[in-house]
Amino acid sequence: MxxxxxxxxxxxxxxxxxxxxxxxxxxxxxxxxxxxxxxxxxxxxxxxxxxxxxxxxxxxxxxxxxxxxxxxxxxxxxxxxxxxxxxxxxxxxxxxxxxxxxxxxxxxxxxxxxxxxxxxxxxxxxxxxxxxxxxxxxxxxxxxxxxxxxxxxxxxxxxxxxxxxxxRAAHERDRRSLAISEARFRTVFQQTPIGKAVVDLDGRFLDVNQKFSAIIGYEESELRRRTFASVTHPADIAADLAQVAELLAGRQATYAMEKRYLRPDGQAVWVNLAVSLVRDVSGAPLHFIAAVQDITSRKKSEEALRNYHVELEARVRERTAELRRSRDALQTITDNVPALIAVVDRDLCYQFNNETFKRVFGAEPAALRGRSLGETLRPEVFQQLQPLFARALAGERVTCDEVRYRADADRVWSATYIPAKREGKVTGFYVMAHDVTEQRRTEQRLREGALIDPLTGLANRRALHEALCELRASGEPLALFFMDMDGFKSINDRFGHDVGDALLKEVARRLVATVRAGDVVCRLGGDEFVVASRGVSDARTGERIAAAICREVSKAFVVAGRVIETSASVGVVLTGAAGAAGVVDATHAVLSAEVENKACADDPLCLADAAMYEAKRAGRNTWRLAPNPEVMAALDA
The missing domain is CATH 3.30.450.40 (GAF domain)
Known part of the structure; x- marks a missing residue:
């Protein structure tokens, strides 16, 4: 046999x-x-x-x-x-x-x-x-x-x-994706420590989370019967509506402002409001998403700080007039204030410094008197502040919110220069500088949290949108690579989501290492990634980059002690590139049905998505180049 x-x-x-x-x-x-x-x-x-x-x-x-x-x-x-x-x-x-x-x-x-x-x-x-x-x-x-x-x-x-x-598999995959997406949105919407609200185009509340209700003091059921204008302080309604009009006109994608809501008992609560307009695939407005943070405490602190500044300025002016009689008393007062306080004459020499200068500059306050600012400040800091010194000596109160006195420290100061007058003439100015490092760090964390994917550290969908708007506005040729991993669900099912997350991080690292340093690498969500490459002007270069992405992702990964093999399907779109037109006849018929279904023939990201699915149908671990949006529009016409 x-x-x-x-x-x-x-x-x-x-x-x-x-x-x-x-x-x-x-x-x-x-x-x-x-x-x-x-x-x-x-x-x-x-x-x-x-x-x-x-x-x-x-x-x-x-x-x-x-x-x-x-x-x-x-x-x-x-x-x-x-x-x-x-x-x-x-x-x-x-x-x-x-x-x-x-x-x-x-x-x-x-x-x-x-x-x-x-x-x-x-x-x-x-x-x-x-x-x-x-x-x-x-x-x-x-x-x-x-x-x-x-x-x-x-x-x-x-x-x-x-x-x-x-x-059946596609239907089940879509059903699960929709369910996961809805559950994720509901979880984020309800459990976020920030007030969230969905508002219709007439200003009525469609949905609010518990945090939003807690901030403005209304029950959820009551808010759904109201408009945002009915709970806004009358003095802030006009400014809010003007921003809404800008959104609806398409002149801006989001807006942020500080405003006041009125609680049921008439008490005003200050909030930081950020609003985005959600549109459908055709661009028609659907509803607004509002994010609200209670800043009442901060406002009170700012008011207290302003009052403190006013009081401190008055005390400085008063004590300066008594300097000849009471310098020791003035020194005691200012030494106990957590700020840099100094008196500078018209020659830009220190006449007075408080004890805080010792901590910041490492010099005794008495040793600084008579020395010029040019000797004590770093050259680049002196050059930065010199125009403000001139304005203060001209009688103008000025502030610089970004001063770094020491190169070896990351502390940031907000410095105010107040003209000192005697008998109607400016004799110098007072310096009051406050350490605002923690405030800046908090603001930076908030900005980064809105633009970075927390799992991979890549740009997120919002950051990609902003980058694409900037790149397309520049008029340069642009290539988009829409990448979806092949078989990622089976990896999650077999090894668990922790391994899946670790694999996504490794894929992100390889993508960053594969593309050019100036390219934007983004994770849209799940196992979908997008690379935006500026200056790619021909199809051959686009295909070479796509091939490199496929090649790197198809190499075996070692994750949590396991060898995992996967691959990627990549859709490529070149916008504003003459080289893309040459492949239109070969790809237009294949992609037309997909594009028609998505109603996005003029959207490069959507075209790249459709081309990626064509790569999937072609057997995976490959790429497909879609025609550029301008050529697609011409052929459809």
């Missing part, structure tokens, strides 16, 4: 077979009907629809035979799968490959065999439709053609099954 060797493309063939999701399934009438008809047409006692797995041949239909499977090593069908052609054995005892085969020497005592390969749409042979008899038979060309026709019927059923599996 001669066992058929494995085909060269065995891994691909087995993957295609398993994608049918048919092995070990219950009998189906569609397949059994074909077996019965073939048995009748050929007057054959045994007809099998045999699918050749890794170690066995399994029978989806077995007319005239009780067994459901046999070992692949003794399979006649394995020889047909190897050759990918019809196999006819008129007498097994005359064929050295089979004369001592257990299926010949024992039940079912095969003497005659004819098997037609079952070939899928991608060319992979997954099994055979075979005829078996316990006695030798002749088999002419006409019978072979008819057997091939019956095999085509089986192939059609297999292809219909594969398409149905794909449709």
């Amino acid at each position: 001669i066992t058929a060797p494995l085909p060269l493309d065995e891994d691909v063939r087995l993957r295609a077979l398993r994608q049918l999701d048919i092995l070990d399934t219950d009998p189906e009438e569609a397949f059994d009907r074909i077996s019965r008809l073939a048995a009748f047409a050929f007057d054959m006692p045994i007809v099998l629809i045999s699918l050749v797995d890794e170690d066995r041949q399994w029978f989806k239909s077995h007319h005239g035979l009780a067994a459901c499977e046999t070992p692949r090593s003794v399979s006649f069908c394995a020889h047909a799968v190897l050759s990918k052609r019809m196999l006819v054995v008129e007498d097994a005892l005359d064929d050295e490959r089979f004369l001592d085969n257990p299926l010949v020497t024992g039940a079912p005592n095969i003497r005659f065999y004819a098997g037609s390969p079952l070939r899928l749409a991608d060319g992979q042979v997954v099994g055979t439709l075979c005829l078996i008899d316990a006695k030798p038979r002749t088999f002419d060309a006409a019978q072979g053609a008819m057997l091939a026709d019956f095999a085509h019927l089986v192939e059609r059923e297999l292809e219909l099954r594969r398409q149905l599996n794909r449709s």
